[in-house]
Amino acid sequence: MEQIHTCAICGKNSFSVYLESSDYFLSKEKFTIVTCDNCEFLFLNPRPDAVEISNYYKSEEYISHSNTKRGVINKVYHIVRKRNHKNKYNLIQTIKRKGTLLDIGCATGEFLNYCKNNGWKVMGIEPDEDAQKFAKTQYNLDVFPESLLNEAPANKFDVISMWHVLEHVHLLEPRIEQIKTYLQNDGVAIIAVPNAACKDAEIYKEFWAGYDLPRHLYHFTQKSILELFKKNEFTLIETIPMKFDSYYISMLSEKYKTGKGNLVKAFLNGYISNRWAKGNNNNYSSLIFVLKKNSGK
Numbered sequence: 001m002e003q004i005h006t007c008a009i010c011g012k013n014s015f016s017v018y019l020e021s022s023d024y025f026l027s028k029e030k031f032t033i034v035t036c037d038n039c040e041f042l043f044l045n046p047r048p049d050a051v052e053i054s055n056y057y058k059s060e061e062y063i064s065h066s067n068t069k070r071g072v073i074n075k076v077y078h079i080v081r082k083r084n085h086k087n088k089y090n091l092i093q094t095i096k097r098k099g100t101l102l103d104i105g106c107a108t109g110e111f112l113n114y115c116k117n118n119g120w121k122v123m124g125i126e127p128d129e130d131a132q133k134f135a136k137t138q139y140n141l142d143v144f145p146e147s148l149l150n151e152a153p154a155n156k157f158d159v160i161s162m163w164h165v166l167e168h169v170h171l172l173e174p175r176i177e178q179i180k181t182y183l184q185n186d187g188v189a190i191i192a193v194p195n196a197a198c199k200d201a202e203i204y205k206e207f208w209a210g211y212d213l214p215r216h217l218y219h220f221t222q223k224s225i226l227e228l229f230k231k232n233e234f235t236l237i238e239t240i241p242m243k244f245d246s247y248y249i250s251m252l253s254e255k256y257k258t259g260k261g262n263l264v265k266a267f268l269n270g271y272i273s274n275r276w277a278k279g280n281n282n283n284y285s286s287l288i289f290v291l292k293k294n295s296g297k
């Protein structure tokens with residue numbers, strides 16, 4: 001385990017305990033989320049280091065990386081995911097009609113394949129070797145390990161996307177530097193993350209599936225994302241809600257809290273969360289941030 005001594009957003013070093021919770025998904029170990037006393041950034045501390053963290057992904061049911069269709073939650077996940085590809089593609093269309101796209105954390109490559117089939121030039125980064133292999137053989141995609149990002153880019157990209165990936169990245173600032181290096185001048189980064197300031201997080205508390213400890217190292221809010229990207233010379237263009245996530249996250253949270261599905265209750269809480277967000281500064285369960293790289297960098 002590694003102890004964090006410096007806030008990744010503001011650089012200060014005084015933190016308080018925010019919440020104690022467990023890895024409900026896999027190890028059942030206990031973990032602590034702290035809040036920065038200066039800027040309120042929420043993060044896991046202490047945390048498994050970059051090597052240890054791989055132990056917490058070792059499950060055949062970690063559905064981001066597999067295509068198993070067992071169980072109701074998995075079924076919903078796959079339906080939502082399919083619909084999401086089209087929504088994500090439509091969003092990219094509003095930035096540019098055709099261009100080049102790098103998806104960091106592309107998993108098994110379904111979204112990239114969708115964009116490729118619609119005329120985009122695409123490339124992926126994926127640390128999981130099995131997922132990488134699947135994307136290459138199944139869809140004939142160019143997918144590389146994370147180490148590629150340390151090299152100078154052969155081509156720069158119009159759009160770089162990270163769909164629920166940034167919260168898994170150990171070193172935030174070096175990653176944002178890499179995004180900057182791989183983006184064209186005036187290129188756009190699309191960053192989707194769970195929102196720790198949403199109503200379903202308040203309802204489920206330590207059982208909120210959006211915490212996903214210890215795989216999620218950071219628990220972003222609109223405030224922390226804006227501060228992080230502003231100091232790295234990006235400008236926010238737009239914030240877009242992911243309204244299906246409140247339902248999916250509530251379903252998982254119900255399971256963690258009660259051991260049962262409780263689909264009706266989960267659906268109700270998902271609905272309550274979305275309704276609340278509408279009148280509360282767009283604090284939906286998950287948010288997509290569209291950020292433009294300031295030119296000349």
Ligand SMILES: [Zn+2]
Binds near residue numbers: 039040
């Ligand atoms: Zn801070």
